[in-house]
Amino acid sequence: MGIEIRTTGPLFDGRAARAIAAYCDDAREEIAEYAETLVLNELGHVLRHPTGYYESRVETERLSADTSRVHDNGVVYGPWLEGVGSMNAPVTRFAGYSHWRRMKEVVQGQAPAMAQRILQRHLPGMR
Template sequence: MGVEITATGPLFDGRAERAIQDAASDARDDVAEFAEEHVLTLMGGYFRHPTGYYESHIMTSRVSADVSLVHDQGVVYGPWLEGVGSRNAPVTRFKGYSHWRQTKELVQARGPEIAERAVQRHLPEMGG
């Protein structure tokens, strides 16, 4: 006497695992895109005489399989614009715009919601 069990479906044939990986990748990309767009929007509203140089150096880089980084490519006056440079107040009256800090706070608040939408898009592939 023997028992034969056949397991089929997304959970058993690898589709669910691929969908989970795709959802995680999409979530990371969506959150990074949101951050990049937000910091550029803030700069557009704050900068009084933009030349376009600094804004053109804002980009997103994937630093590892799990991490994307939105950055200014190390533009030398970036810390001054943010307000964390050695030439900000009290050395000068300019306190900076805090555009990166504001973006970080918003991403921390909205990131889970953005990631949840990415997961929801992939649920059908997971068999759910």
């Protein structure tokens, strides 16, 4: 008596794993790009006398295979603009714009729906 088992399909030939990896990359990048766009748009609304320098320093950086970060490259007055610097209220009247914190909340609220839409594009590769 003998038993023969044949495994075929995307789960066994690597297609599903490749589709999942592509999905994760696309989701991470699209959500990070969305966050960067939101921050830049918000800065366009809140900055009273923009020089363009601070906005030019905002970028998305891939830290590892599964992590991207949107940041201002450590601009020295970035914490002051955000409202978390030592020179914000009560030291001065300027409380900051809270643009990073507010946009982070927006992205966290939108990310699950964005990830779901992105997943739909990758599902055919998992079949």
